[in-house]
Amino acid sequence: MSEERGTSFHERLRAARDKRGLDAKPQPSGAELGGIGGTALGIGLRVGMELVSAMVVAVVIGWALDKLFHTTPILMAVFVLLGGAAGVLNVYRAFAPPRR
């Protein structure tokens, strides 16, 4: 008797929570791993950020290595290309479908 009443209470509670949309929150956060920024603007800014940050890091590394080895333009030019590739890799990592 009490068991039955308990389940019906939980069912009613769940129905009420569903109606108010209280339980819907945990699902999207777990569902898409990298999917931050649902809007088009957010996605666009994220892509730009990933591309630029990889390029910045690559240029800094190339510049520093050039300074170290006294090969001024060469390594930086190489690392700019690598930085572009790393940026594309970042974007792919951020928006690739989850592998699980």
Add this chain to the structure above:
Amino acid sequence: MPAEAAQPKIDVLGQFRLSPVLGSVNFTQANALMIVGALLVLALLYYGMKPRAVVPGRLQAAAELCYKFVYDMCVDQIGEEGRRFFPFVFTLFFFVLMGNLLGLLPYSFTYTSHIAVTVGLAIMVIIIVTIVAFVENGWHFVTEYFFPKGAPLVLAPLIVPIEVISYLSRVVSLSVRLFANMVAGHAMFEVAGAFTIMLAGFGVIGIIAAVIGPLAVNVVLYAFELLVACLQAYVFAILTCIYLHDAVHLH
């Protein structure tokens, strides 16, 4: 005098200037607000959890909600191992959140709007993630993370630098995202606020125009900035979780 006052300058970046408080040169309002933010979080957790009621009151519910939110984020993103990183992610999330939210108070200061602070946080995150990866996987981490299994060895000179750059670029993207969001929001406040004052100088019509124009924009902006403040703290924490997941599980 009115002729001079009629040319107000929009000093957008002046609000980010550090100035010493309490007389010490090395202790600025940013440091003071960091301490205030930390104390506020500690006070929320301490006084919120003090009653230890089964049915929580408002403050206890807030404290439990904060705890549960970050806890779920850790477990969802990192997995069951994520519980070990909960204190770190919790501290990080609330440090950033407090910085963003305290900065929205009038006469306050946003310490997360300084690139030094966000870069410091991001470098800390990356160093901890790297240490975790080493402790979890040993040297396996280096070979597997920076050179995926099955790739031809000839491509190693190409793949390894790209992966290293991609790994290090997290510092830049993590820090610049937070810093840029905060600076942009507060700069827009300043611009709209200055427009309000400038328009109000034009008499009654100016005041009416100022109220329906820039002042309304500022009110909307404030709501938007509240969203951005919480969202950016969330993004910072969840990206940390994703990086920790990568470190523990190697992709």
